[in-house]
Amino acid sequence: MKTLDDLDVAGKKVLLRSDLNVPLDGDRITDDGRIRASVPTVNALLDKGAKVIVAAHLGRPKGEPDPKYSLAPVAERLGELLDVPVTFAADTVGESARAAVAAMPERSVVLLENVRFNAGETSKDDAARGAFADQLAALADVYVSDGFGAVHRKHASVYDIAKRLPSGAGLLIQAEVTVLKKLTEDVERPYAVVLGGSKVSDKLAVIANLLEKADSILVGGGMVFTFLKAQGFEVGRSLLEEDQIETVRGYLRRAAERGVEFVLPVDVVAATEFSASADHAVVPASQIPADRLGLDIGPESGKLFANKLATAKTVFWNGPMGVFEMEPYAGGTRAVAQGLIDSGAFTVVGGGDSAAAVRLLGFDEASFGHISTGGGASLEYLEGKTLPGLAVLEEGN
Ligand code: 3PG
Numbered sequence: 001m002k003t004l005d006d007l008d009v010a011g012k013k014v015l016l017r018s019d020l021n022v023p024l025d026g027d028r029i030t031d032d033g034r035i036r037a038s039v040p041t042v043n044a045l046l047d048k049g050a051k052v053i054v055a056a057h058l059g060r061p062k063g064e065p066d067p068k069y070s071l072a073p074v075a076e077r078l079g080e081l082l083d084v085p086v087t088f089a090a091d092t093v094g095e096s097a098r099a100a101v102a103a104m105p106e107r108s109v110v111l112l113e114n115v116r117f118n119a120g121e122t123s124k125d126d127a128a129r130g131a132f133a134d135q136l137a138a139l140a141d142v143y144v145s146d147g148f149g150a151v152h153r154k155h156a157s158v159y160d161i162a163k164r165l166p167s168g169a170g171l172l173i174q175a176e177v178t179v180l181k182k183l184t185e186d187v188e189r190p191y192a193v194v195l196g197g198s199k200v201s202d203k204l205a206v207i208a209n210l211l212e213k214a215d216s217i218l219v220g221g222g223m224v225f226t227f228l229k230a231q232g233f234e235v236g237r238s239l240l241e242e243d244q245i246e247t248v249r250g251y252l253r254r255a256a257e258r259g260v261e262f263v264l265p266v267d268v269v270a271a272t273e274f275s276a277s278a279d280h281a282v283v284p285a286s287q288i289p290a291d292r293l294g295l296d297i298g299p300e301s302g303k304l305f306a307n308k309l310a311t312a313k314t315v316f317w318n319g320p321m322g323v324f325e326m327e328p329y330a331g332g333t334r335a336v337a338q339g340l341i342d343s344g345a346f347t348v349v350g351g352g353d354s355a356a357a358v359r360l361l362g363f364d365e366a367s368f369g370h371i372s373t374g375g376g377a378s379l380e381y382l383e384g385k386t387l388p389g390l391a392v393l394e395e396g397n
């Protein structure tokens with residue numbers, strides 16, 4: 001895979017794909033981690049004398065402009081973080097983009113509007129994606145891929161464009177791949193994995209794969225109720241994926257066969273409603289009342305998880321343990337974050353949500369070994385899947 005050192009970018013226009021898909025509350029950015037993570041590569045390119053045209057997506061608009069998903073707030077934040085101004089183009093490859101690029105002075109940055117405003121970006125049709133990639137490629141001389149969080153997507157600005165311009169990986173992709181490679185090829189044991197988040201169905205492949213690799217798997221978050229149900233407990237009105245219960249039973253059996261320790265919560269914070277002000281109480285995981293829903297793992301579980309992590313040499317964590325955005329249900333996620341820190345292990349936090357969670361809960365990013373900007377991307381990497389955005393860079397161009 002070519003890196004910045006292998007590319008000749010001096011005096012050239014570089015189309016840089018970054019993952020700037022940050023959580024927004026209206027037009028306020030609630031966690032700018034991905035924007036900050038994109039900065040070193042932008043600066044490195046500027047230092048090499050390039051003009052940098054940044055392409056990125058935000059949310060999942062339907063292939064046409066939608067002001068809700070505008071990258072305008074991101075352009076402003078990026079400008080604050082860089083020491084050069086950022087010109088924001090009001091479209092992706094249209095008049096505004098072409099004019100902004102044509103007017104670029106030396107050492108300057110243009111951010112294009114959300115590439116998903118163009119249906120070609122995410123199209124399943126190779127020709128439609130290719131046509132959009134042609135238009136993006138026409139803006140620049142060189143392509144640098146650095147949007148690690150999107151490399152599992154076969155999208156025009158992630159995949160097809162790399163076949164059209166001299167291409168290489170940016171600093172963030174290099175750093176992310178180095179860490180994930182270590183986890184898959186050269187992991188120091190015991191290797192503990194903590195999985196949370198709401199849906200089991202999103203995590204099936206990674207669980208199946210980690211069952212063959214990890215020494216212990218700790219489960220929390222919304223998906224844990226399908227595990228509890230598979231063990232024969234009633235889960236009240238908690239999130240439940242009925243159609244996954246059998247699969248989950250299979251995992252528990254496979255774990256037992258392989259001697260992989262599966263750790264489930266022993267207590268749960270159960271509320272009358274999905275709301276911070278709802279009546280809530282800690283109950284045993286085996287006795288969730290029929291009219292309540294579990295919104296976090298309980299304090300005993302937090303201690304149990306931290307104890308299990310204390311003996312690990314490597315920990316990978318993806319997915320919050322509860323609805324951490326609401327203070328009454330943040331304890332489990334906080335306990336796991338602290339458990340990672342106290343373990344002294346090499347710790348990797350994967351996933352937009354868990355990465356945002358550790359920052360929003362006030363933890364110092366430097367206390368963790370690595371905080372990945374990729375959620376789906378890091379999981380698919382650990383599943384052993386081929387990620388289109390990385391494979392195309394390996395092929396080289
Ligand atoms: C993410 O947030 O996981 C990445 O930015 C990719 O976004 P997507 O899941 O909408 O493709």
Ligand code: MG
Pocket residue numbers: 375376
């Ligand atoms: Mg996602």
